[in-house]
Amino acid sequence: MPFVEEIIKHKTVSIVGLDKDTGKTECLKYILNRLKDSGHRVAVTSIGIDGEGVSQISGNEKPEIALYPGMVFVTSERHYKERQLGSEILDLSTRTTSLGRLVTARCLMPGKVMFSGPADTVWLRSLLDELPHHGVDTTFVDGALSRLSPGSPAITEAMILTTGAAVSANLRTLVSKTKYIHRLIGLEKFKSTFEEALLAKESGIWAVHSDGIDDLGIPSVFMLAKFIDRLKTDVETLYISGALTNKVLDVLRQQPNISRLTLVVRDFTKIFADKESFDAFLGRGGKIKVLLRTSLKAVCVNPISPDGYTLNSQELCKRLSEEIAVPVYDIKQI
Amino acid sequence: MKTFGTVIKKVKGLQFLFEKLPLSSSLGRNALLHQPLSHNPAQLQAAFDTVEAMMVLLRNDADRKIIERIGIKLGQTNDIHGTVKALESRQILDDIQLFEVKKFALLADDIRELLLQTGFSAVEIPLLSKTINILDPQNQRIPHFYIYPEYDETLRALRQEYESLYTKLPEAAETIRLQCVEREDVVRQNLSKQLSAQHKALFKTLEAVAQLDIIIAKALLAKDFAFCKPIIGTTKTVFQQLFNPYVKDLLTQKNKSFQAIDIEFGNEPTLITGVNMGGKTVFLRSIQLAQYLFQFGFYVPAAEAVIVPVEDILTSLNDEGQAEASGLSSFAAEMAVVSDIVKAAKAKKNILALIDELARTTNPQEGNAIVNAVLDILSENHTRAFITTHYGNIRSYCRKLRVKGLIKEKMDGVQGVAGLNDCIDYALVEHREGDAPMAALTIARILKMDDDIILKAEQFIQSNKSHQ
Structure with missing residues (x-):
């Protein structure tokens, strides 16, 4: 072989x-x-x-x-x-x-x-x-x-x-x-000047802007639904340092800016969502990328x-x- | 018996320093945790002298680099007491244990040779060449181990046979493998027997390596925190510029400075009064910490120190909440400690007693009486002690000190805890008048307590005065 x-x-x-x-x-x-x-x-x-x-x-x-x-x-x-x-x-x-x-x-x-x-x-x-x-x-x-x-x-x-x-x-x-x-x-690599900074984040959900990254102050992805108002509609890229679960995708799928939203995770092992939620999220226009391929x-x-x-x-x-x-x-x- | 390990659980300042202590090995760490409190002047003097000798080495660039290399080697050692105990009781070691002994012996030998280069003689690491020779028949001096063919010619032949059969005749190979295993067991038995004769040297080496690690760590700590070498006193303890590294660190984080204190005391109790937030408790904790450091052979947090060793340090300065856990009220828990102190005093034991706000949890009349009683007993028995209080009119004849307290000129417009720190002079001065300082309400105002409380309290004081 x-x-x-x-x-x-x-x-x-x-x-x-x-x-x-x-x-x-x-x-x-x-x-x-x-x-x-x-x-x-x-x-x-x-x-x-x-x-x-x-x-x-x-x-x-x-x-x-x-x-x-x-x-x-x-x-x-x-x-x-x-x-x-x-x-x-x-x-x-x-x-x-x-x-x-x-x-x-x-x-x-x-x-x-x-x-x-x-x-x-x-x-x-x-x-x-x-x-x-x-x-x-x-x-x-x-x-x-x-x-x-x-x-x-x-x-x-x-x-x-x-x-x-x-x-x-x-x-x-x-x-x-x-x-x-x-x-x-095979998910596409997320290219950004903040790659190193994002890799160093061990917790939190981060908004990635053209000029920097912001911690949304959401203690855990499991509390995303409760704190969803912190996600401003102008946020286009979101880095999730923890597990990407069905729940996270289902909550984000309901957001008005979904079609402009790119979710970034460290690598594919962070994705615990099943195919249905994953496809539903993509189907609404969302994108998912990884920092490391x-x-x-x-x-x-x-x-x-x-x-x-x-x-x-x-x-x-x-x-x-x-x-x-x-x-x-x-x-x-x- | 008090050991370093039991004391750090109760003395936060010591726990803090233990966390900062740059020990390199688990051996050093375990040895320190089990080290008993010492009040033997000769033993303590020897401990301070070795730390001093190490500090001298650390000031020389070439020696410091060697000590750094020793530190790396120390970091690679494992605590193999269990394995050496197995040797002592003539057990047969397995390959992993034999590996541990070999690795340790090689590291100890490297450390010994490095140490010889520095001329540091306070710790002597035994020569383990016999142990190394037993475990390194190929004379490679690499910390790897297996049952080398050099140990046994039969084994060598069996292994060669096994390899030639392994792919062609797996079943026959398996029979040979089992014969190898038996032969290896004979070799292990033989090696263990030879090594068992070395167990005393190994124990001594473990102890020496641990001590070396502790001495290096103590010297580095003393350097980092600017501690001084204490002089062993016989009658009076004298601190110049005593400080508390734990509290100092907390203050530094808030950009505040720690006011070091000068204090001198002999075999008598001292009563300390002073305003709230005046640093009385911190002072007791500083004395406690310095005395413990001294008796565990550390340099102490002061510019200069003469310290009298004591048999024990007894104190009510313990974790809050312990009383509740043991089902006692805070008063009952405190009285139990005070009663122990009084017993030790009457037995003429050489102790240092530290009591924070004695009898504060009961009514002032009886509380005042208890303070007087305890002071009298401690005075009669010449007991070294510090007792803090807010009670006025303590009539007992004893030495009385007071925190200098609020600096009026600095108080204008000061608000909050942070500001308060700047307008208190924490120095201790002789206190002659009978009353404890009355500044609780002034302090409460600076601390932004609810205005109504302060107003109403002031009205009460006024009306009490007019009633009298």
Whole structure:
């Protein structure tokens, strides 16, 4: 697959699933296998506590992954102790996850290990900054179940999206859901001289004018409806630092100046609104843009659902390829 | 027993300084929090002398740079007390624990070598070459660890066999892997045994590294806040220009200045009166903070200080709301503290007692009587104490001071809390007349209290006077 050559140009790559059992692990295994003799120095980590909760219930959500000598990996103390490979410890975190501190290690003898990672994206980000010190060229982040957050361009440079029968057994629904996420990933970049200033905002709703930005003084997006009078009709661009939800879009859709309004969010992972609200907002003339665009490198599909239902792989890849601008692969066929 | 950690929970000024204290390691932090209050003059003198020696180093550019490098190394250390305790009790360490020991030993060794360059001798970091040699068979001096093949030739051979089988015969490889695991366990057992003989040196090193971090932090704090090296007194405590860094910081944020205070006191109680907002409570808190800093071996917030160490500092200056939480009225809670103070005084314990507005929550007649009684007992027993009050006519024979108070010339047109700060002289002067100063209504007016309250209160005072 050509996308492997493409992704190793990046320092950090996330593998994010649209749902659980969409083949994230298969996808990662494939990539690692391709890279084992390439001389390209690879690290693997994961994000997540929320994944572990599920894996402790279902028992098989977080399968072990085979690593090869030279690969660096990060996992919790507990999973490190259970590893089935030979490895050298390079570092130990001072912070602790529910499964202990994080161990950074280099594989010396091939074998398998389970991954667990930082509990939050801020910690993940600082870990990703550390790994190049251990001679790592590209770090892969195995995203936790149904979490898009590591795909944020603020966290990783490039992203691979996995989707498949686990999302929906109905081909049309699956294509539609995947296409929607793809649309969010492809949202236009908001260009402004205040880009840096907006990125630094961790809270609030901001009006962006030609000569500056103003905090509307609305404490949370959840209180937007109550404070909607603060949104003057001359405001044409609004930066929402928090989550963009159905409610926010539904409130803004009712505003008289909707057709001149551009909403800006940090990146696509901030959009939690579903397709209906999103389309309704656009339908009234509103625009949505992002400060940071995600670089999506490939979409991998798993045509088999966890309950055994199998979609026609060729048909699925064909339909997705028609809708999506990046390469689409069936992870089981390659 | 009072430790730094228990005291900061009650003394906001100390909590504030702890937050500003540039400690680099969790080791230093934990050691400081567990440090007991000391009243041993020799121990305290040694603490001040080491801080002074460190301050001398910090003034020299070359040495300061080395100390900065030590600070970075300190920041990389982990508190491995748990692992060393495991060694002490002859447990077998796992790879993560072995890694921790190796990393710590290498860092401690780097710190030791850097420190030698400065000639600083107050802290001696033990040589851990035995520990390092055990954990670094490849002699690379890099803080990475695994069960190196150098430890065991059988293991080396097994690993080679595993790798050759891994892709071709996975099942056979798995059998070999399990043999590797067993062999590694033997090596770990052996390493742990060797290391267990080093546990005392490791404990000593942990302690030394923690102390070094604390000394550097104390020196930097003293420099940043312009603290002075206290002299250990035997009879009188004397502060020149005593200040409270916490209150000073709050005032600086509002572009206000803190008026430092000169004060001298021996083994007797002092009664302090003064106008409202006159800084009486702040004064008590400043004395409390300086005494605690002194007894934890810190430099103190003053231009000059001679301080007598005490066995304990007892005070009613505690968080408001504690009384309610324990189900006592504020009066009952206060009386419990005062009763402890009186007991300690009668037992001739060497204490410093600080009581803010004694018996203020009861009626003035009885309150006045309580103040007199407590002062008498503390005087008889030669107890170092400060008691503030608004009650007049305290007849007890004791030293009495008064906040100088409102500066009439500056009062014209002054309004609000901010303005009030400028027209009060917070200095403490001898107070001879019997009455406490009457300025509550003047202050209330400046604080823009409702006019009706002030008018009616003044009418009451007038009518009381005419009745008498």
